[in-house]
Amino acid sequence: MKILVCMKQVPQKDAPLKLNETATWIREDVSYEVNEPDAYALEEALRQKEKHGGEVVVITSGPARAQQVLREALAKGADRAIHLEDNAFVGLDAFNTARAFAAAIKDEQFDLIFTGLQSDDYGYAQVGVILAELLGWPHATIIMQIEKTDAGIKVKRELEAGFFQFVDMPLPAVLTIQSGINKLRYATLIGIKNAKNKPLRKVALADVQSAIGNNLQMIEKLYIPQKTKNTEFIEGPPAEVAKKLVEKLRNELRVL
Amino acid sequence: MPDTILVIAEQREGKLNRASLETIAAGQAIAAATGWALEAAVVGASVGSFANELAAKKLAKVYSVESAKLEPYTPDAFAAGLKQFIEAKQPKLVLMPHTYQVRDFVPKLATAMGSTVISDCIGFKHEGGKLLFTRQMFQGKLAADVSFTGNSPWFATFQNGAFRGDKAEDGASAAPVETVKVEIADGVVRNRPQEVFKEAKQAVDLTQAEIIVSVGRGIKEQKNIEIAKQLADALGGELAASRPICDSGWLPMDRQIGSSGQTVAPKLYLALGISGAIQHIVGMKGARGIVAINKDSEAPIFEIADFAVVGNLFDIVPPLIEEVKKAKAGN
Numbered sequence: 001m002k003i004l005v006c007m008k009q010v011p012q013k014d015a016p017l018k019l020n021e022t023a024t025w026i027r028e029d030v031s032y033e034v035n036e037p038d039a040y041a042l043e044e045a046l047r048q049k050e051k052h053g054g055e056v057v058v059i060t061s062g063p064a065r066a067q068q069v070l071r072e073a074l075a076k077g078a079d080r081a082i083h084l085e086d087n088a089f090v091g092l093d094a095f096n097t098a099r100a101f102a103a104a105i106k107d108e109q110f111d112l113i114f115t116g117l118q119s120d121d122y123g124y125a126q127v128g129v130i131l132a133e134l135l136g137w138p139h140a141t142i143i144m145q146i147e148k149t150d151a152g153i154k155v156k157r158e159l160e161a162g163f164f165q166f167v168d169m170p171l172p173a174v175l176t177i178q179s180g181i182n183k184l185r186y187a188t189l190i191g192i193k194n195a196k197n198k199p200l201r202k203v204a205l206a207d208v209q210s211a212i213g214n215n216l217q218m219i220e221k222l223y224i225p226q227k228t229k230n231t232e233f234i235e236g237p238p239a240e241v242a243k244k245l246v247e248k249l250r251n252e253l254r255v256l
Numbered sequence: 257m258p259d260t261i262l263v264i265a266e267q268r269e270g271k272l273n274r275a276s277l278e279t280i281a282a283g284q285a286i287a288a289a290t291g292w293a294l295e296a297a298v299v300g301a302s303v304g305s306f307a308n309e310l311a312a313k314k315l316a317k318v319y320s321v322e323s324a325k326l327e328p329y330t331p332d333a334f335a336a337g338l339k340q341f342i343e344a345k346q347p348k349l350v351l352m353p354h355t356y357q358v359r360d361f362v363p364k365l366a367t368a369m370g371s372t373v374i375s376d377c378i379g380f381k382h383e384g385g386k387l388l389f390t391r392q393m394f395q396g397k398l399a400a401d402v403s404f405t406g407n408s409p410w411f412a413t414f415q416n417g418a419f420r421g422d423k424a425e426d427g428a429s430a431a432p433v434e435t436v437k438v439e440i441a442d443g444v445v446r447n448r449p450q451e452v453f454k455e456a457k458q459a460v461d462l463t464q465a466e467i468i469v470s471v472g473r474g475i476k477e478q479k480n481i482e483i484a485k486q487l488a489d490a491l492g493g494e495l496a497a498s499r500p501i502c503d504s505g506w507l508p509m510d511r512q513i514g515s516s517g518q519t520v521a522p523k524l525y526l527a528l529g530i531s532g533a534i535q536h537i538v539g540m541k542g543a544r545g546i547v548a549i550n551k552d553s554e555a556p557i558f559e560i561a562d563f564a565v566v567g568n569l570f571d572i573v574p575p576l577i578e579e580v581k582k583a584k585a586g587n
């Protein structure tokens with residue numbers, strides 16, 4: 001099976017975020033990491049390849065820094081990488097991002113495309129589904145298991161409140177992968193060494209410009225959300241905090 | 257004719273879900289702000305009874321959009337059926353709850369119509385004639401006001417709990433109901449879904465627990481779960497966790513709190529090293545008392561906490577265990 005994995009670089013979970021001058025995006029001087037569900041998507045692709053053979057290709061869009069995500073994926077076992085490299089990709093809406101990806105892979109023939117189920121930055125949960133529609137492929141979202149069948153694949157969709165559902169579907173298809181579908185592997189030293197010689201194709205904004213259009217939605221303003229609850233902050237050295245907390249548990253929450 | 261807002265309600269297992277009423281409440285609020293008309297639709301094989309139920313709400317009209325191919329749910333059938341219906345009715349704005357089902361088909365539907373979805377919104381603003389949708393960004397650390405810049409139909413989905421379903425107003429009289437049959441050609445539906453099921457019965461039922469100590473990724477390593485366990489034992493409570501802890505197998509899945517785990521409402525929910533992503537919060541925001549310990553002063557969990565400690569849980573939990581034991585011994 002030939003599998004494409006769409007991966008995104010996002011600010012690290014613990015990174016303190018600052019707004020840019022126009023308050024429309026964050027300042028980019030933060031540390032980045034791979035979007036968590038995308039790491040699971042990559043792992044799943046590698047496992048499918050180990051079972052059924054084929055090729056795993058990873059793709060990302062973003063400035064030069066985003067290449068790190070591809071390098072890590074190559075070190076873990078992906079065969080090659082595609083980088084849509086330009087700062088402008090960061091500001092594309094989900095429709096345009098999917099259109100740019102579709103344009104960048106138009107000469108390829110994949111059996112499956114995986115994305116993480118949503119990104120930790122925008123959290124749109126849309127690029128995978130839009131990509132499926134643009135390619136005319138079926139899709140399924142929030143996937144927790146994938147099995148190859150004679151007619152295509154059988155996937156396990158996570159539903160709300162602990163429910164699941166199996167879905168049979170033909171190939172090619174797009175799947176959005178949920179965190180926890182598998183156990184992630186670490187890159188090995190050999191893997192990191194080998195990654196340096198693996199092919200990485202760069203795609204410039206100009207190469208896909210004709211496929212994308214104006215964004216259909218726009219962030220007018222980004223801000224720190226207002227607090228809705230009166231939170232009481234308890235301060236002091238740990239021993240004192242512990243004492244004060246127990247007093248709250250006893251006298252205010254009445255659980256002691 | 258004024259512009260129209262169309263709410264697509266969701267029904268499952270013979271019931272309209274609560275999120276649908278929340279979206280009606282959202283639609284009513286936007287209609288009041290903009291002066292646009294508000295209509296609703298429910299989609300399925302035979303959904304007239306749901307349409308009649310919705311008709312009690314303050315709505316200009318309710319549609320039941322029907323085809324045998326809409327049952328069971330598939331993204332192909334829902335996108336095809338709704339595209340036909342929306343093209344015929346030409347609403348300006350289409351609203352839906354941000355359920356797992358909606359997120360499965362609405363980006364496809366919007367794309368097929370050359371449009372876009374502002375997904376997972378928590379509110380709206382109507383400023384100087386412009387409609388803005390508020391949504392969380394960066395896992396709730398920031399919020400954004402987002403506008404549509406393209407042609408209608410505009411699609412927006414609302415997060416669970418963003419509006420109050422019980423605030424959805426009833427109408428003075430029942431809204432007219434119309435059945436619309438949509439044609440979905442053979443071959444459009446490619447996925448073959450099987451029955452919905454629940455995994456083997458849960459061993460622990462946290463919904464009855466009065467005290468819950470919950471651990472998140474801030475606990476760092478599996479072996480550190482022990483100190484949370486000690487705190488839970490000292491308090492006489494149960495141990496629970498955020499999803500990544502269960503994904504890593506550090507605690508069993510049936511101790512997971514959140515949209516894909518259990519929903520709890522204890523007297524005390526003590527969150528250790530949990531950031532407070534919305535998918536976690538929906539499972540515990542009903543707790544009577546929320547105490548959060550987190551080293552990041554900006555962590556979204558603090559937004560909903562009654563008592564908050566900004567600090568390292570490994571410094572605070574050990575003396576806390578001792579103080580709790582002392583307090584219990586003194587009783």
Ligand SMILES: Cc1cc2nc3c(=O)[nH]c(=O)nc-3n(C[C@H](O)[C@H](O)[C@H](O)COP(=O)(O)OP(=O)(O)OC[C@H]3O[C@@H](n4cnc5c(N)ncnc54)[C@H](O)[C@@H]3O)c2cc1C
Binds near residue numbers: 499
């Ligand atoms: C469709 C879907 C369904 C989901 N369902 C669920 C669900 O049911 N339940 C759920 O929980 N999540 C769910 N998630 C995942 C959710 O979005 C978050 O990723 C998850 O809740 C984060 O878990 P966390 O807070 O433990 O980890 P993180 O977000 O990584 O937060 C860790 C926190 O620990 C703090 N910390 C680190 N070290 C320390 C220390 N020494 N002392 C104190 N604090 C420290 C950090 O400041 C940080 O705030 C779902 C996601 C999706 C997309």
